[in-house]
Amino acid sequence: MFEFFRHLGSFIIALGILVTVHEYGHFWVARKAGVKVLRFSIGFGKPLCRWHDKLGTEYVIAMIPLGGYVKMLDERVEAVDPSESHLSFNNKSVWSRIAIVIAGPMANFIFAIFALALMYMIGVQNAKPVVGDVHAQSRAALAQLQSGDHILAMGGQDVLSWQEVTFSLMSHLGEQSVDVKVQDAQQQIQIRTIDLTGWKLDKKDQPPLDAIGIVPYRPALTLTIGHVAKGSAASQAGLQVGDKLLTANGQEIEQWQSLVSLVQASPNKAIQLEVMRNGYRQILSVTPESRTGPNGIQQGFLGVVPQLESWPPGYIETRHYGPLDSIVLGVQKTYALITLSFDMIGNLITGKVSVNNLSGPVGIAVGAGTSVSYGLVAFLSFLALISVNLGVFNLLPLPVLDGGHLMYYIIELIRKKPVSEKTQELGYKIGAMLLLGLTCFALLNDVSRL
Structure with missing residues (x-):
């Protein structure tokens, strides 16, 4: 239950920040363009609190935290006093309307730069991208990548982390091959070429690295418990952090994966665990709870995480940057994320990336909660990523999104006259249905991952 509320709270905070940034972009430019703003709302539905400024704008924080909007004076929506006609959105030049519409996504991109710059100034801790293992007969194996290879660059771009x-x-993705520059276990620089012909991300939730056969290096798992989830079967049985696992049902536990296999095969079945605690042996009876695993199969779940062996010296790096360098890096990283986001949309359309990889509100909530648990730097990185995605998503040419409005205004520039209201209304209905369908599909994906 605690995890649920942590994820929910983190989701509300993250989405609230990003929606406020997005809508403030529209609000600020609208004010500069001389448009009267009637309402600035964060959330939908019943207002939880509201206030007004000296220019008459109503500010609202509403009950449903799934978006927001800026309501402007507009003669197409409601009657406007002739004395305020010049303050109406629809009476502004097409260039002013374009600026107001595009300001929301641009605010998200600027916020991403700020979040990333702050992250770089605080300091970024990364594990060096050293290959731990390579799947047999995989694309990485055929390229002769080996355990111990330290990846220095990919496609001519220097890389410092697995991200x-x-x-x-x-x-x-979609190219024929990519060159990977590595330093092998003998400290020699080598160039490996990975064949990407026909490569697709067509499996649900499969990480790209796993899809080409690379397993990042991680310290080995020990048999000592490093974390016990609150309210889990392990917690109820009395397992504690620091317990060293010795036997399960009388059989010696040689590695952590052996315990995982036994637990998964024992939903709602008692297991006798022998542990070493403070120098004394204890036997505990634990009954793994049943959860639905892949392909709908019921699996046991214990709720424990093992401690890891120490990282080898030099494998973990913490990099700090000055203000100017941080801003430059923030701009570069934001641009790369924007480009990647548009590429992924194209790959979804062409089928190179499965639509089963789409995530919705639940996926964002889990991501927000997880990033918060890792600290401020991880949360800033998550905010930047979602902010960029929110900006890119709003630029899609669907009439209910900013990109749809932008599309109409560009047509107006070309035709020298506005798109008819009837055509716009039809576009809004089609766009709303497409958006609703996409949201429902992403939500179903999220639920299937729980």
């Missing part, structure tokens, strides 16, 4: 490796790899 950068993943983003760079995704940017080459």
Whole structure:
């Protein structure tokens, strides 16, 4: 239950920040363009609180935290006093309307730059992208990538972390191949070429690295418990952090995966665990709870995480940057995320990436909660990523989104006259149905992952 409320609270905070940023972009430019703003709302539905400024704008925080809007004076929506006609949105030049519409996504991109710059100034801790293992007969194996290879660059782009490796790899989706610069276990620089011909992300939730056969290096799992989830079967049985697992049902536990296999095969079945605690042996009876796993199969779930062995010296790097360098890096990273986001949309359309990988509100909530648990730097990185995606999504040419309005105004520039209200209304209905269908599909994906 605690996890649920943590994810929910993190989701509300994250979405509230990003929606406020987006809508403030529209609000600020509208004011500069001389448009009267009637309402600035964060959330939908019943107002929880409201107030007015000296210019008459009503500010609202509403009950349903799934978006927001800026309501402007507009003669197409309601009657406007002739004395305020010049303050109406529809009476502004097409260039002013374009600026107001595009300001929302641009605000999201600027916020991403700010969040990333702050993250770089605080300091970014990364594990070096060292290959831990390579799946047999995979694309990585055929390229002769080996355990111990330290990836230095991919496609000519230097990489410092596994996140950068993943983003760079995704940017080459659809290409024939990608060159990978590595330093092997003998400290020799080598160039490996990975064949990407026909490569697709067509499996649900499969990480790109796993899809080409790369397993990042991670310290080995120990048999000592590092975390016990509150309210889990392990917690109810009395397992504690620091307990070292010895036997299960009388059989010696040689590695963590052996315990995982036994637990998964024992939903709602008692297991006798022998542990070493404070130098003394204890036997505990634990009954894994039943959860639905892949393909609808019921699996046991214990609720424990093992401790890891220590990282080898030099594998973890913390990099700090000055203000100017942080801003430059923030701009570069934001641009790369924008490009990657548009590429992924194109790959979804062409089928190179499965639509089963789409995430909705639940996926964002889980991501927000997880990033918060890792600290401020991880949360800033998550905010930047979602802010960019929100900006890119709103630029899609669907009439109910900013991109749809932008499309109409560009047509108006070309035709020298506005698109008819009847055509716009039809477009809004089609766009709303498409958007609703996309949201429902993403939500179903989220639910299937729970």
